[in-house]
Amino acid sequence: MLEHLLLQTILIPALCAPAVIILRRAIGKKAAWIARLGLLYSTVLLLMGCLKLAMGGAALTESHAFAGPAITLDLLGDGISLPIALIINFLCLALSIYADHYIDHRIEAIYGEVDERTAINHYTRFYALFLLFPTGFMGVCFASNLIGIYFFLEILPLPLYFIMAMFGYVDRVRVAMICLMWAVFGAGFFLVGSVIVYYTTGSFAVSSIAAMAGTPAARWAIAMFLITIMAKMAVVPFQVWMPWVHAEHPTCIAGLLAVYANVAVYVMLRLLVIPLPGDFQFFATPLMVLALITMVYGALLTLGQTDIKRFAACSTISQLAYSMLGVCSMTQAGIEGGMFFFLGHIMGKTIIFSTAGIIVYTTGIRDMRQLGGLARKMPLTTALWIIGALGLAGFPPMSSFPAEWIMFTGIFKAGLTGSITKLIVAIAGAAAITLSVVYCFRSVKIIFFGPISERLATDNHVKDPPLSMSLPLFGVAAVAIGFGLYPRFILDLFHQVIGGLPF
Amino acid sequence: MIWQLDFLILIFVIICAVAAINIRDLLSAVIILGAFSFFMCLLWTEMGAIDVAFTEASVATAISTLLFVGAIYKTTRRSKD
Amino acid sequence: MKTVILIFVILAGGLLLYGTMDMPAWGDPNSPANTYVSPRYIEEAMEATETPNIVTAVLADYRGYDTMGETTVIFTAAIACALLLRGIGSARKEEDES
């Protein structure tokens, strides 16, 4: 079972997708269980991989022929990629359960009352597309050559485009196109970067990037990769697409969209920070400043939102910058914290966005100002939102708290011993957290407390959603809290790789 | 193979070719094309390629001209250039 | 437009003339074309095929495959003309008429 573990995790969702489509006539909606079981299986696999690694096992490496003898698909499961892949896969699993009712609701809202057959077609189409996400994410996590990473980065925008255009909200087709064009734009630069690497080192392996340290080509390659990464992460000059895309997609993939954007920080760590610390130093400070600007900008943008989905969307811009700040700080603690924050953020974002989806699902209202006082009618939802908000704000039981703590102490220490910029960045960044605290708690207050409107009070539909929607989110919350209370499991794994870096 | 004769026929061939593409009446042009083919046959016989000449004589001067004339009768024989 | 084409044609002709400069002289019996492959046809054809007309022997035997292609070309042309200028499948009607 553990043989070709990494390849299995990539292939199983990819193989489940056609199965879902093919079997839809025979088993109807139960076809979605194929997706869920497949994801469950790969999650278990990854968990076993992580445990093996935690108990002192060696990093997993695999090599598979891909396209001709010159290009192979090399996979690497080490201390960073395995836990990240585990969490992402777990989120996919949780969302695949959550999506069940939600997507029914979207089909009804968009396509009206449709007959059984069409409904099942739409439903299974969603799941088939959904399964491409885990394929792409696992691939990006594990691939250890540039072509592999490019390959999987190219896959990712496709399900996004189609899911968005089929099941999204206002003006969804145009927004989907925006998203796709940004992705193609980014991918092009990534390819150019890879080609530069290949040209100078003669190989696409990530491990060979280190060989170009100190050459002028290294800077060019870094610049190319950075454009891709920043476009994906919606760092300030490239942030235009994010509020649109994040606000209008169906919320059942919200968490995955957060991963889609945020996984770029992992790519940055893998391709730039670890192999080329020296050359990356040149870019680190400007990037930190950019990250800081993005943090503040995103937070202010969030404060101004009244739309419940846009609220979550804008907060993503700000939150993404935290992990980038951590990784760009070029300190061990900063990087570990940044990566850990990445995990905390995607879990928190999944919870809060999905809860927003629940609210839209039950009330049909997106404007926060029309909501209020929902706590009495929807206690479970309120709990979920609060947990999510705590996660975003970085409050103690959640995993983002230790993450921010480690990250900022790391930067702070580096600032005290050396560069004054880092000190300023650390202080400013910590101050920016207060902004996120403000918007988080403001949202809780507006939505769940205060007076309830007449319409909502009398509406019988406004109640806690079916358990299949809330339970997976509680599962995610439990994991987030678990890591918040016991961060060592992940951090130790991270440390296996990052501890060896020369900072 | 006498090169002077050869040269002379070639000149004729060229004249025919130029005339064929410059005459405005298409029917005449086609007939001149037939003459062109005929001179070509002569040239090839003179070069020793009797089989080719025979074929050219039967095809180009007969069938090809017939086809052209037939097509021109079905369409138009006027041309602006 | 015609001037452009004329210039183009003259240039192309110039290229071709340039190519002829290195050609073996016209009628040179020792040119590669006359000494490499074809002598064997001349020497062997009579013996191998009992056909004095070497052109026929080469046409239908040594390079008989080309000739098959040539016949196919004619057939293709006939079919193409027929396809374009008549609605076939109306064979019966035409037979009635004749």
Next chain:
Amino acid sequence: MLEFIISKYNFWFYVILMMIGLYAMLAKRNLVKKLIGMNIFQTAIILFYVSIGVKAGKVHVPIIIGGHGTHHAIKAADYLNPLPHVLMLTAIVVSIATTGVALAVLILIYRRYKTLNEDEILAIRQAGRETGA
């Protein structure tokens, strides 16, 4: 110099002929003229090939003298090169076949546009497209 000219002039003539054909194919606006040019063009190539096979001096056409039952040694130098002739038989057939198909197409064109002038046809099509859209 004269020798050089004599040794090459045949090739030059074929080039001239070919260019006449090419010019007609490209510059003439009448479609039949284009076809005439095409015929000249192809014939020029055939001329070139036939010229390849020529051997100066006293040589026979490629038909073995004595006909059937000859057993004296046959010298290759005594006969013309038959291969270009063979190739050109095929080329002539190809040329007539192409002409046939082209003429068939030409008739269809005339049926549709009632003219054979390329410019007029283009104008008709342009007008048709504007009214159609």
Next chain:
Amino acid sequence: MAQQFPALIITIPLLAALFTVPLGTLNRRFCYPWLMFIMAAVLSMAIVICGRVITFGPISYHMGGWQPPWGIEYRIDQLNALMLVLISGAGLLGAIYSGPSFKKEIDGRQTLASSLYLLMITGLMGIVITGDLFNIFVFLEIASLSGYGLIASGGNDAPFATFRYIIMGTIGASCYLLGVGYLYISTGSLNLMDLHRLLPELYHSRVILTAGALMLVGIALKMALFPLHAWLPEAYYEAPSAVSGVAAPLYTKVAGYLMIRILYNLFDPGFFTEVFPITTILSWAAVFALLIGSIYAIAQTDLKKMLCYSVIAQVGYIVLGIALANRAGFSGAILTIINEVFTKACIFMATGAIIYRIGDSRIEHLGHLFRRMPITMLAFIVGVFSMIGIPPTCGFFSKLYLIFGCVEAGQWVFIAALLLSTILNVVYFFRVIKVACFEDPQPDYERKEPYPEITMEEAPIGLLLPVVSAAAMILITGLGSHWIMVNLITPIIPAGF
């Protein structure tokens, strides 16, 4: 018997074409199953030949039992075998497709069209299988003439488009023939392998230079390479769907094959890169082709016209790969040929199916198509992904290898052009997908009333099956590209790369 397959694979479709006419005179309905049966037989033979070539190495077959260079030789290496499989595969798809398509578009003339179709396949296969330069010309003409006939039988403006095609095609074939003549006058041979052996001594002869240039110009005309492309879009646009669904994938690719043969098998690779650097010109022409083709494609409002222009762009990819003259570029060119055959077949045939149902192919008329013809559109999208180069399809791998080729050659401009054309591809294809999938997207998420009732009206199975199989082949060749690289492409990379 299997060692006679090289001859049979040509003669069987030829004989079948001959018998189609009497058969169709008996009853027009016999033609369609007959066509499919023959093409299936040809495909299976091509696969057997391909298998034999992979296991036992190149096959040499002497026509009439005469030794080359005196007789005509068939020399089948991996490249020929691959092309045979591609041609017969696309031919089979087209044959299946031809039934409903001919019935709708040229009803009453199916007999002759079927016969001509088989002749076209014969001609194309004859071009790729033979090892004799003049024989290539003969089969080139068979393929061209049948193509002229089939294309001219299409829409209203088809004859005029065909006439231009005839003029350009004849110039191209004549240039090729002249090039062969130049080679013949300086070597005395017509056999490809034999010439390859003889030519290196003559590399500095002006005759050989002119011969190479002439043959390449001729082939560039036939494949509609950039400055010589003007005839193509019109001709393929006007052709009947079944014809454009086969001609668009095959003609330009067969010409690409010929270009590979001439550049690297007839001459040594070094000749065109060093002695006579025509590859530089070719690669720039290719770059312009792929940019200009894409730009023209964006400007079109008609789906089929757009695809015709994208054929020009794709020719650019193939020629670019060939002209880069290195291992990766060469592999990329062949992968592009493979991928393009199925991609073009898929999307042209899908477009034909759309025209069959909708009546025309203007992009603004394609709304709701995804709901009306879901399977066709799904296949179409797979084809589009392959055109753009999105991973699991073969188009991704071919583009990847092309980029490697550019890297190996150190041509950064070309990489930029490739990426730009990819983005242009995305623009023009997603415009279609957008209209077809998500026409009039509702701005209001609270929408309650259903969409207007749209009933599914999928194309008939005869049109659907080839489209879907082509889409499946795109995915299969994509996933099997490793196998293709190892077994088919690596053995034929010319020595000297």
Next chain:
Amino acid sequence: MLTRVYDNLIVQTVCRVMIPFIQIYALYVIAHGHYSPGGGFQGGVILTAALALIFLAYGQGPAIRRMNRIQAVIFCSIGVAIYVGIGLYCLLAGGNFLDYSQLAPLLHVSVPRARSLGILGVEIGVGLAVMTAMYSIILDIAGQSGNETQSTDTEPETGPQTANRKPDSSQ
């Protein structure tokens, strides 16, 4: 069009006299292709000329009565099929495609003789194919088409010559 001159007695009489000679000459050209210039192609074209002469002198109707368009195409396929068939027979007999030496056992002759006969066989095929193909092309291009408007089916040959058909039928 080309069929206007029906009543030109002189032309018709000359043709009636000429045509058999032309045809015999054509057959001679085909058969004697081994020994003199000529062969299937040239002979076939001359045979076409004979048919074309009928077409020119008597009009389309009589020509079509001798051989109609469908027959022309079918005979053309038979002609090519003779060629391919001889090649295929050689293949089935154990040689390569078109290896005429395999005909020797069948015809009980020596190998060179077999090759010679094989050449004759294919020349006959070529002659038949070329004659009918050229004839078919001439009929299509120069003849009256019943298909002016590209309708899906051919109407019977109509036009002014139908009136002239009666006197012709006595020919």
